[in-house]
Amino acid sequence: MLLNYAIGEARWVVMKPLQHLTLSKIPFQFAYRRTNGSTYKDIVHLHEGVEFFYIEQGEGEVEIGSSILTVKAGDLLFFQPFQLHKLSMQATDLRPFVRSFAVYNPEWLQPFLRPFPQLTAFHQMIWKRTWERQLFRGLLPEHPVIRHLQRLHAMPAAETATERELEPYALFLIGMLDLLNSHWEQKQDNSHFPAPQQRCSGHTELAMEWIEHNYMKPFQLQQLADQLHLSATYLSGLFRKEIGAKLSDYLAARRIKEACLLLNSSSLALDQIAYRIGICNVSYFCQLFKKHTGETPHRYRMKYHLQADVRSACKEK
Template sequence: MQAMSGFDFDFGLNANPHQFIHQHTTSSKNTWDKFHSHPGMEFIYVLQGEGSAIVDQNIYPFKPGSLMYFQPFQLHRVKAYIPEKTFYIRSKLLLEPSIIDCYLQKFTDLHRFFQHLWHSNLSCQVIQSTNSYQFETLFTLYGSRQKQLELTEDFALFFLLFITTVKDQWNVQNQMERKTQLRHIHYAEYVMRWIDANYHEEFTLESLVKELHLSRYHISHLFRKATGSSITEYLTYRRLREASLLLRTTSLPLQEISNKIGFNNVSYFCQLFKKNVGVTPSQYRIKQ
């Protein structure tokens, strides 16, 4: 659907749980019209170009200086209007909030704001920056440090500066003062959240049925219709994504990793990992 200069986010099992792309550029020779969701928080800062973002049946126009934000698993559509001989240019962040959350806990106000963006019912998800210089200076500074930002601690420092800038420019006074309410989510999003919280345990569809008070068929049908995959496929993805992270960042034995992601049989875990990733867990760890 679109050709891109540079590169886009990688959502595969090998992907880093935090990613930053500076000046992602799409030319007028290509279109940019995406309807999707991500398993993480996504921020898009527009440097050049105009268009619209559709979230929860709300349409938000964007232009240079706009900051778009999408919550984990939140379906959204971003459409850029790119006249001839012009470009749509933006800087983007994607992160799994649970990875960064621990780094913000000592900063009470920032942590509260972060939790608010992560979980709350947001009245607006596209803002116009009141000081674009702050964002652009920060992105330019870290745009040349892509390799450095692959390290979680370095990314956490970058994100701390970024979220401070966002907080300063985000009108949340009324939202923060009233009782926080979780936004309404599609059943498919609820299933994803439930799996994220329970993937390390033995899975039975009956547990999910009991939680949602829907039939087995109805849950499976709604999930496949919304995501294009089965609940079991998403569960496998989530488990193997966690396994990939543990293989990259720890020296835990395979049996312990297998147990941590909900598999009691390490041989089955190894077979499933190789089938989906292309190499065995041990080979994957060596390559990292």
């Protein structure tokens, strides 16, 4: 059973899947015109980086913290690192939900922005400030921002790119920020967009960020609590109240996500995989993995490689 979340009256309760995109190894990821032909409801997202999310077709609601936004085609949203947000979109086969998104590590982009102080300041606002509404409305396909976003269609996946090969993605983001900055300044002049305020990361977001950087080490709650200047008891209660699940369950889900990746992409032995996700006891790792996925690590790996062999055989035909 994977860790599940949904939002209810400004708090998160256990219901629907959490989709967590990590950028530890790849600083830029994207999808162009991803489509759903059925209702996309109560899906909670959490990303390590900044995300731009464009709705090309569809309508529904997005919840960010205690804010509920009605969204529709032509809306471009942005989400900050480790900011939980829930999407509920109406869709059918005849009127599917179509969206494109780009997620990137803001710290990776910073050096590319140094020659541009105005863009650096705008990027800091997107990244760290509190906005009344985290979206730009009415950006139809012919708008310069969206025409620029359409360049994603011709860009190769970044998963295997070298550091030098990542430069085009940085240039893409710089162009995106430049166009959004111009659009935002125009809206500000017309008093349509309140200036953002300094954003203070909540303790739960800071805890999730700490886990993202430390899940591969043996976990001690007191160490995390000390980092946040809280008592361990208070932190545990706060996390469960705001997220709707135990902090230990969230940590376990993050570790199992990484274990799945290692099982699929490497020939590491199970004890080595367990060690890489901060678990010293391989028997406990196997029990935890089966609890979260319904399968043993060995069976999960065999099934993945069998499916890969089938896909490869189909391509050869």
